[in-house]
Amino acid sequence: MITVAEYHPQELDRKWQQHWADTQAFEVTEDPSKPKFYCLEMFAYPSGHAHVGHVRNYIIGDVVSRLKRLQGFNVLHPFGWDAFGLPAENAAIKNGIHPETSTLGNIAHMKGQLQRLGISYAWGRELATCLPDYYRWNQWLFTRMFERGLAYRRRSTVNWCPVDNTVLANEQVIEGACWRCGTQVTQKDLEQWFLKITHYADDLLHAAEGLDKWPEKVLTMQRNWIGRSEGARVRFPIQGANDSIEVFTTRIDTIFGATFMMLAPEHGLVNSFAKESSDEKAFLEKAQRFRSQDRSGRLTGEVAKEGFFTGRFAINPYTNLPIPIWVANYVLGEYGTGAVMGVPAHDERDFDFAKKYDLPVVPVVRPPSGDAPPPGTFYETADDDVLFNSGKFDGLRANEALKVMTKDAEQRGIGKGTVQFRLKDWGISRQRYWGTPIPMIHCPIDGIVAVPDDQLPVELPKVAEFTGRGDSPLASVPEFVNVKCPKCGGPARRETDTMDTFVDSSWYFYRFADAHNDQLPFDPKKVAYWAPVDFYSGGIEHAILHLIYSRFFSRVFHDLGMVDHKEPFRHLLTQGMVLKDGAVMSKSKGNVVDPDSMIQKYGSDALRLYVMFVAPPEKEVEWTDSGLEGSFRFLSRVWRAADQWRADAVAAPAGPIAHASLSASERALRRKTHDTIRRVTQDIDVRQQMNTALSAMMELVNELYAFGEKGERSAQAPKVAREAIESLIVMLSPFAPHTMEELWEMYGHRDGLIAARWPAFDAEAAKAEELEIPVQVNGKLRSVVRVAPTIADAELEKIALADPNVQAHTTGKTVKKVVIVKGRLVSVVVA
């Protein structure tokens, strides 16, 4: 038995962590008789060491999990490792340690850190994405998507280092240069795999409306990312050719003002126009310059609008006038049709361009009253604009014209109303080693063939040396590359690219429901019990990619008939960062706070408490050692109070408290106890404000000390104290589980807090015996009167008006009105 009176949290940490591990306290199975709660924190990239900024997230999730257990839920709270990725491979290139070695070592260390915090994980479900029993299901799912046309191949541009002869990830491009050798990075086209997330673009957008427990900020970011625009595609014939150029526009109502046309430098017609030009080489060089500008230019800042005339003209199908076709650097090849009509009078970008190259500016919409904008000027359009200079459409309101003119274009067979998304299909090919091999085989006879299920997983071969040069690392392993075609049995070549690691993290939350299944990624029945995730927390940096990809994958599983819902996460919490000295913690800045050293000094409970108390979880916080010390002090106070009352409390006879026969101070403590139960329950459950729940508990402890000091006591005092302390132990246990388990045991409970119940609120005990009612005169607080809670309004008004401080402000004036808010205040109006 640990010596009482002295609070030694380190011993308690060890004792109870051991106990939880020995009893497998947090392992769960599906139990249809109990309500389930799936609590998940975003799994970790095993970078080496978790700092307090990382562990804040795990503490938040743990408090929620432990609360839900106390409330009777069957709680799934698992953890795992997002273990593939570039940093481990980069490290291998630098220091020669194999990614597998470093990754598994990091996982072991970080797991220890989490265990020392007492996070209540079901470790039996732990997973790591770099292990074949996980990533085989990435491969399995990929082949399902391939069969359905959701995974396909096309050419796409990558960053390329011409010296190292290798593809570079965006993170490996530092200010336009290769991270290793500093060579200027170029662009290269490669055949790559894409996942067709755009298939779900509309659904992802619309379903976001229903995510009412997601932060508005995240939903907005996703909406912007998906970027839906309604508009029309319209074909402009090319003068002197039997061909046309299709543009996408959201402003077909301004088409009479289209005085030129622009092509993206990537547009298919650029090459043919170049051939017909007087100097093909110069033409292509200019286009090529724009293309490289586009990518690196974005990072370094604004690129000035630039373009050149192709020498060709298109016919505006509404004005029937020839308009020059230009190539412009600000037109994106990947959006819309890669060609736009230039309407300089009503589009600021087009106006800049037109001014620079002296192109005509023709206004076609104008305000409903007043002067029309003169030729050559820019006019910012507004909702109530009407058309002019627009032939038979003159006088139409602009928003009406959008519909009418789209219909007109459709009838004429030159255009079509359409919806355009900014969201692009997800390129997942990585010319990397440390990732999931893409389970495809290239056969000279059968073309691209998926690896059959019974040959999965395609395991990552051991690669001995990481040079960071040359082709995909897997291409240098002949026994990996050379295979037989599963269809014809002839010699074939294995795909040597690996998958983006975001694939790994797009469905891991389902795997936790059935982490050891070797027949399927998961048993749909188990997922049906646990999923969707009820509470998901993690960093805002995943607001777009991870969360949108996960929503995409849950839809794919839904369409495969494996899950019964579309949205994988009910409630999302994005936790704020922990700053030190005003900056994000990072190794390079040298401002990381190591949880282990804090635990050594104050125990894990103090750290957990501090993190929850300092601010609401979404908020960014500044780390202070003194704040942590304050939490330690609070736990010590709880410990001492519990110890002081223990002998008497445990010896007191059982049975209910006779409230009426208590002394005034005992009734006051009971009132505080039950008021605290009410506040904490409300704060946690309804308002989800852990920090104010903790301050309510601190008030109870302060009250308990005051009671110990000067309380006038009856024989029932130990019972009243016991009720206060045991309620406190249970309510505080999600935050400080080690200390509270020990105190719970000290108070004679043998079966642990796992068997404890949330304290019951007694409204009778919480009822105030006297109310303090503030009295305002003309809106200013002038006095406070003490009255019985049952007082009638008329009586209260009389007392309030008779109060000397109130009198001082009412004598000689007429009372015009008295407002009484029951139990809250009296407001007197005088003139």
Place this chain on the structure above:
RNA sequence: GCCGGGGUGGCGAAACUGGCAGACGCACAGGACUUAAAAUCCUGAGAGGGUAACCCCCUCGUGCGGGUUCGAUUCCCGCCCCCGGCACCA
């Protein structure tokens, strides 16, 4: 530029449905205990002013300016500033 979130003591924050602004904590100050210190316990504190002094009392105060209301941190209108995201998306 567009979108989202904010602005309250020396600091982190709280104020639930429009009802005592600053709970709780940190830092600070004073006191008790101690030979002393630490620890602990108690007390104080938004700013300014009044009163010989005390119980107290007054004025101002939630980014700024208006409005609604008996009453506004909270609702409405107009602005300023900070943080975050996106940004040539036609």
